[in-house]
Amino acid sequence: MSASYAHPEYLVDTQWVADHLNDPKVRIVESDEDILLYDQGHIPGAVMIDWQQDLNDRIRRDYLSKEDFERLLSSKGIANDTTVVFYGDKNNWWACYAFWVFQLFGHTNARIMNGGRKKWIDEGRPLSKETPSYPPTNYKAQERADYKIRAFRDQVMAHVLARGPLVDVRSPKEFTGELIHMEAYPQEGALRGGHIPGAKNIPWARAVNDDGTFKSVEELKQIYEVENGLSPDQNIIAYCRIGERSSHTWFVLTYLLGYPNVRNYDGSWTEWGNLVGAPIEK
């Protein structure tokens, strides 16, 4: 019999979502790379949260403020006790990213729909083009807690010097510096290729099955622990290019394997690969 994930309550399957489409205590949120997918059809009743427009600060490279987060969630009809279920394209990259941003503000009552948008569609489940409207709430967020699950460049540098475990979740060619973005993507965004010294390359995609669902806990332990020597007692930093793929791995390590000290370095390679004087391995 298969062992269960460390925190299975943070993951729901498509049937669970289908069973809760009309549950007023549940809000389904789609977050995509392709902003028009939502308009082409979404899970009935789902609202959209856009990582650029909604979650990022419009000027600085940073996330929205506590006040803007409160306004955003209130406008989507999300209350403090609402269960928020995220799903999206690209194997839930942006869903995990949005989930992670929600955790910065302490909204722990959140889930990821296993398999994301693709699985819902592949199963022939209904899609809607109607944008729902919900009564606004009066959401109250805690101050953004960047120190728990988010790493900044100076902390990453200290982590490197202390030989702390780093997980580079990008593709092998990005890791070696042959590419500075994924294959077939524009090779821009960083002036140098390579990886942060000491990082292990564990591409995010190793954590998922062909249908986009997460692998079993045994398979995940084989990948992260047996093959790469990670363990729950470690203080781990994950990174990618801009922080969305590493949000996916952060979710796997934190909730599926139960590691309590994992941070996402959202500055990632677009910051490190442009930093003057920063050490790089190839």
Place this chain on the structure above:
Amino acid sequence: MPTRQESIDFILDHFENPRRRGRLENADLVLEGGNPGCGDVVTLYLKLDAETRIVDIGFEGEGCTISQAAASLLTEHVLGRTLREVAEMSPDPLVDELGRDVVSTRLKCATLALNTLKNAEKQYRNGQARAEVQAT
């Protein structure tokens, strides 16, 4: 002024039924562009007359709905224009036709193909200069 839904339908029509999608054999110019923010790529193929007027254009690409629809729409805007005229084109008519309300948060995607095409004149002149050097 189209509604948001009409703009979305217009974009989806270009995305699902792209105009002039495909490589042009024996193109006079091939231009590549990309948007690292969300991974859009586009390659434009141009055939030119003696006055650098675009007499045929094709495109290939991958990426989000807006970037690929905008590339399709662009091909309808630039046939018959010279490379100089293209270099001076404002993105506004293109953005307005796509629906400014819909694409305003992804202007880089909406203008990727146009900005790629704007390099055509420079690339063409560089090619000519190289040819002249080789001929001497």
